[in-house]
Amino acid sequence: MNSIDQVPEARPMHSAHRVALRREMETTVSTSPRRWQRSSVAFVLTVTMAAGGVGIAAAAVYVHYETVTNMNTAHCYSLPQLGDNGTTIAVLNPTTGTSQVVDALGTCGMLWRDGFLSPGVSQAVHVTGPITVNPVPNLVVCTMADGTAGVFPGTVSTCSKLGLAQPKPIAPAP
């Protein structure tokens, strides 16, 4: 006859496994990207619908700084272009409505890395298979006219070429 009180008493984990697991988890926690989790972010890929023929403003030759004021949305571009050139824009919407774009660069980099954005792709990219690791181009952040952050593949001069300001550097906390 069995009894549930015959359940074996508690035992500790093997120390080698416990130590290795703790180390792995501490590393994971310390080094995981400070960004939204994929599961908590609904992102919508849309194609710009502006009328054709809208050119890009002549590139400014000076560096202009503007503060990113809208922290709830970021735009990830697949080309260093604005207008109707098939630029794909990813608009990030936190599902909770409380998250902020604290790391637009990191978040857009994640979309590149996971294949949601590809160079020059002019439409929404639907990734249905397993997530693969893809090359991430050099990305720069610009301040868009509506105060959001726009992340483009490009160089340090990309913002000024697009007629956009660079984000104003944030003073470190005292």
Added chain:
Amino acid sequence: MPDNPTDMELWERATRHDGGAFGQLFERHSQAIYNHCFRRTASWSSAEELTSIVWAEAWRRRKDVRLHSESILPWLLAVANNCLRNYQRSQRRHQKLLAKLPHVKIDDFAEDSVNRLDDERRMAAVLSVLSELRVEDQEVIALCDWAGLSYAEVAEVIGVPIGTVRSRLSRAHGRLRTTLIIPSDDNRPLAARPLPHNPH
């Protein structure tokens, strides 16, 4: 910083990527998770693997944490139950982590390997008896009687009112008493009993 921070304080720090805070939570609760997983599988090696998966899942699902009590253990055990139900899928999801960890066999527990083998045999027999109960009744036995959680904490783990926990436990005990088992004299929950000395 307090000498003995609460689980909530540690979890709050962990979500801000403080690996040390996560490590403290790990030390506090790993053994409870490990033994809970053993009692549900009757296998120490599966319990070891599941414990790893539970912590990885806990971190992956960190935004879902809603602490209703001082302890994060009920939430961790809820994660554990989910991992137990979806063991294979959980293994696949966390295979990179599992590949990095030493795979421990019973033989590696040199001094108590015989005892651990005996544990597995006894636990399998107990689970065989328990399988006569409804699944939800088995769950409350494992959480109340074996893990030593309060009714409120069990209610939190399985997501039902406290009254439902009481009635399930009462039904399970009644069935075990009358048809399946002979209860022993020791009524203490297992969690309250001393841990045997282990050289590790």
